[in-house]
Amino acid sequence: MSSDLDVAVVGAGVAGLALAHRLRAAGRAVHVFESAEHVGGRMASLRRDGYLIDTGAEMIGSCGYPAMWRLIREFGMSEVEVPAIGADLAMWREGRAHPHVGDPRGLLAGAALSRVSRLALVRLLGLAALRRKEYDTDAPEATPLGHRAIADVTRGDLHDYLFQPLTGGFFGWDTERACAGPLLSHLLAVGPTSTFRTFRDGMDVLARKLAEGVEISTGVTVDEVVATGSGARVFAGGAVVNARTVVLAVPAPVAAAVHAQAPDYVRACEFRPMIKVICLLGRPVAPAGGGQSFALAVPTVENPELAGIVLDDRKHPGRVPPERGLVTLVAGPSVSAELLSATDGEIAATLTEQAERYVPGLADALRATVVTRFRHGLPMPTPAAMAARPDFVRRPPSTVEYAGDWWLLRPSSEAAVRSAELVAERLAVPRTAGVSAVARG
Known part of the structure; x- marks a missing residue:
């Protein structure tokens, strides 16, 4: 891994991996950091003695999950694999x-x-x-x-x-x-x-497919992210990495602890x-x-x-x-x-x-x-988070972005994947904001 990155994604849950997938398809170079030893986050599975164990998310909807189904079809999965x-x-x-x-x-x-x-x-x-x-x-x-x-x-x-x-x-x-x-x-x-x-082969099947071909450092904890005038610095595992863009695809309280300049909405999310x-x-x-x-x-x-x-x-x-x-x-x-x-x-x-x-x-x-x-x-979805969300959505693109189901205040894999789509769209917009907007995160 180079000490200078194009995009650093923190978190290898389905939100971070879906975003990495979208950005790579758009020609961006992406590296993902994950504190756990495996990918999937809250959409992971264990295999033990013939048992297939979903540790987090249990199911998806036939309706109301359009972003998830776009990914499922993109990977050529049939309904037999998602029965x-x-x-x-x-x-x-x-x-x-x-x-x-x-x-x-x-x-x-x-x-x-x-x-x-x-x-x-x-x-x-x-x-x-x-x-x-x-x-x-x-x-x-x-x-x-x-x-x-x-x-x-x-x-x-x-x-x-x-x-x-x-x-x-x-x-x-x-x-x-x-x-x-x-x-x-x-x-x-x-x-x-x-x-x-459900996913026939475990709820982590989509995360595993998304992770294929992506540069991922597992077992690496990101301690701090600091926005700079031209990008952001990532302090991870005792090393310092510079990135043009950093996306914190972790729960909002973790993002707020890692990035001191996080917007009010990130701090309001419970x-x-x-x-x-x-x-x-x-x-x-x-x-x-x-x-x-x-x-x-x-x-x-x-x-x-x-x-x-x-x-x-x-x-x-x-x-x-x-x-x-x-x-x-x-x-x-x-x-x-x-x-x-x-x-x-x-x-x-x-x-x-x-x-x-x-x-x-x-x-x-x-x-x-x-x-x-x-x-x-x-x-x-608390009143404080609901009140702070409009400003968060309207803020200009920044060198530090965020992804996760909390982006939409909807606890579901659909919201995680949908947030990845929305953040990918934000990163495709030319940056015209000044330094003050960038520093805000």
């Missing part, structure tokens, strides 16, 4: 799992909601659909709901047995502080949960921790009450410690050896921060003990566990 999961999501209430959550069938079957709450849901989504163009996932701050919190927009059962468990279990959000507009934009875009898909326990089982298990759902959401009012259970062996049969099982347990948003300092054994013991109530026989079937923890798990 439909073919099962739905269930909600726990009153001692059993209620299927068809997030699916039109749920409005008829109940899906753990009272009749009044189902009517409130139809009204909420119906009014949003009438103003569909104003719920743009590229402009999360501009929805008709403004900065109203999820807990303010949804009440009673609708909050406790739908919106809180969905956002808490899948995103780790605090519904008292997370804004509802970006969530509704996401829900309108992706449609029913029964249309979700991330929530995520902790998972992946259980390698000697046989398949099923939620109490049966059913064919691939995931079970557990409301905080039912259990504050366990937010969700994903039956990975139902996502695709190739995830496990024959007649084995694979289950992921997701820690509740109210305890995740506390569990970050616990040992893997303590985390596994806590969540598996809680899960036995919902998945009987889990303890007897358990063979091994894998604990994954992300201090900066997923971005949460």
Whole structure:
């Protein structure tokens, strides 16, 4: 690696790799720095004893993921390689799992909601659909709901047995502080949960394809990035590298710590921790009450410690050896921060003990566990971030840029890849800003 680079990308998650891919196609020379020993970030997978384990992202949408599908088709992948999961999501209430959550069938079957709450849901989504163009996932701050919190927009059962468990279990959000507009934009875009898909060969397959041919230094931590008049300096692994452009494709709190000149929006973006326990089982298990759902959401009012259970062996049969099982347990948003300092054994013991109530026989079937923890798990759309975003988007191109799902306040691989497209467009614009704009980052 030369000490003088054209573009230095910090972070080999899907955002950083997608950006490197786009820039290389445009003729730019790119080098990627990654602190971990592998690529993929929050979209990585492990392979152990015949089990295929997704450590971060679990699925993508058939709809609402256009940037992801552009990449998938660009690499010549067929729908066989990105199969439909073919099962739905269930909600726990009153001692059993209620299927068809997030699916039109749920409005008829109940899906753990009272009749009044189902009517409130139809009204909420119906009014949003009438103003569909104003719920743009590229402009999360501009929805008709403004900065109203999820807990303010949804009440009673609708909050406790739908919106809180969905956002808490899948995103780790605090519904008292997370804004509802970006969530509704996401829900309108992706449609029913029964249309979700996964990558047959692991959620890291796209990251691995993107990494091919890219110069990547893994196991190298970037400590500081300093903008200069003609570029930026990268302090990494005890060395100093000069680059014409640096892109921080890392969680916003990390970007703010690395680059002291980061814009207000970067500092306003808040991330929530995520902790998972992946259980390698000697046989398949099923939620109490049966059913064919691939995931079970557990409301905080039912259990504050366990937010969700994903039956990975139902996502695709190739995830496990024959007649084995694979289950992921997701820690509740109210305890995740506390569990970050616990040992893997303590985390596994806590969540598996809680899960036995919902998945009987889990303890007897358990063979091994894998604990994954992300201090900066997923971005949460707070009022402060929403207010600061317009200036961030309008700022002139700089020698220090940023990429990641937080760019769009949408916790998804789609937002990560879409941010890469938007940043690539920014870097293609001739720089006409003065030194003061460059120094701002």
